[in-house]
Amino acid sequence: MANLIVARGDRSLRSLIDTDGGTVSRELYVNEDIFEQEQEQIFNRCWLFLGHESQVPNPGDFIVTRMGTEEVLVVRGRKDNQIRAFLNSCAHRGMKVCRYDQGNALIFTCPFHAWTYDCNGSLVGAAYQYAPYAYDGGIDREQWGLTPVAQFKNYYGSLWATWDPKAPSFEDYVGPFAEGIRYDCEASDGEEAGIEVFRPFQKWRLPTNWKVPAFSSSTDLTHAAMTHRSVNAASIGPDRGTMSGGERHKRRAPFPSDRFAVGDHNLGHGGNWTVYQQPGVPEYVDTWFEPGVDEYFREARERKAMKYADRILPPHGHEGGHFCVFPNFIMDSWRWRWWHPHTVGVVERWSLFGIDKNAPKPVKDAVRHYVMRYNGPTGATESDDMENWNYVYSASRGARARKRNYFFANGLGRGIESDQYPGVVFNGTHTEEAHRARFSRWLAFMEASSWDDLYPINRAKSHRIW
């Protein structure tokens, strides 16, 4: 295979995106060299989603999660109750110090040479540490703790981290989408950080490049009618099929608003963006088959209406629509999906699903059963996405196939740049504006040798390429 990238930050990648024609070379998806560079340039620098605080409610609780190709241990401190995150690799010789998915621990002892860490990641012991014929007390504990993430953020209960100490704050990284994340972490009655997630993570493998789903599944309204043609037959909706697909929109209460697909070309995020023309919240519309559930949500909506009585709803999240956080996280109301690359042709999909932490059990059960039959490898809706995303990859790898660019020109040239948010381009709901913004940001990350070249550290910079 040809070496496409000569050096880190090589600008030859720019030739793989035809910004006038609105096309992207398939090399971005199938080339191993590019994949390796992405790990360094993107996954080692970006803020990545780890999980939710309700997965580690008590001191000593831990989960093992991932940041791209690497495992990360998330643990709540026993003394200070703070959540921290570390690379799951022993400082000594690299063995995984934790091989359990979830649990409660006093310490983490590496099974190789018994290097032992506390819940703060500090080295507290090692085999033969004081033996005069071995280390003789010579291990510097300060230096040989677990590798912590460079920055960690608990944002309304959602947990995020970056390996890059020079990355901007989480709020600056997500920019205008911070409000959507806050809103999706809000309970249905408006309580801030009022949700918990159902455990455990859903995890499964898909043979494709990580960007196939991560860069094109939010917002892609044009795929639904064909990809999900069969799902109405399964009657999996919250109402168990008492309304057909065509009737569903009639059940949404009218509320004056304009809906767009947006792409933030400086930050790479994008998705639905709803501009509400008046404060308040739409009236609740009955949705659920299970008795008692609509009553709960209707009552919660009334309390939420008081919170937003004089306030315009956030433009995305919940009713506003789903959106993605660059590079690999998609937030669809309480359904959170993200994509960990493994190799150039294998991605591991993880999901979490939220619910009001104070909801009564019948409400939690109804929502839980709904998300199980909708999402994941046994989800009647998502399973059809997997088929498409899988065979996109194998049909794009050949010497001939990779010479034909992918078409991303839907809406190209019709977007309108926001005055209020630099880099954010508004476009029609069924355009590929959000997709194009991902590639603007992808190229910026692949070319930049440091955060000095990247928005928002360098606020004079515009990354929009098309």
Add this chain to the structure above:
Amino acid sequence: MTERANVSLDAMDRVVLLKDIEQFLYMEALLLDERRLTEWLDMLAEDIHYWMPIRRNVKFGDWDLEFSDPDSEISYFDEGKDILVGRVRQINTGVHWAEEPVSRFEHIVSNILLLEVNGDEAKVSSKFFCYQNRLQDEVNLFVGRRYDTLRSDPDTVFKIAKRDIILDQNVLLPKVINTFF
């Protein structure tokens, strides 16, 4: 379980019951593999609970944490007959792309063990080995065990009133599950 199962039947009744159970489970596997899914649905009780948990890696002894809890957590399957009927309807549309073109499945069932008989219900464990071959070269293996409650029925000999499916995977390696176990 080293003791004899809790089955207070005389030897001949026990042999006949076991044979009926075995034939029932083999017929079920055949219906799934011959794509006779609507007939397969007839083998399920109206009040079936069909459950396949997600399995966690847990510390030795933390076994209560190993299987996702059907009462509060996320599983692969955790549903009743209405949802299973919907899944079959979806496959039978012919446009459910995850299973169109349809797969070649072989469900191999073995190690059938009669655990308990209570009135008209029998508790049975069995093992399954399911081979999936799809399109040109897509191959998936699903291996695990099941714990069934079978209720005697005048039409179909039994109905499956409860099924727990214990799949031997952590991260699910196949991209989707589009069969039943």
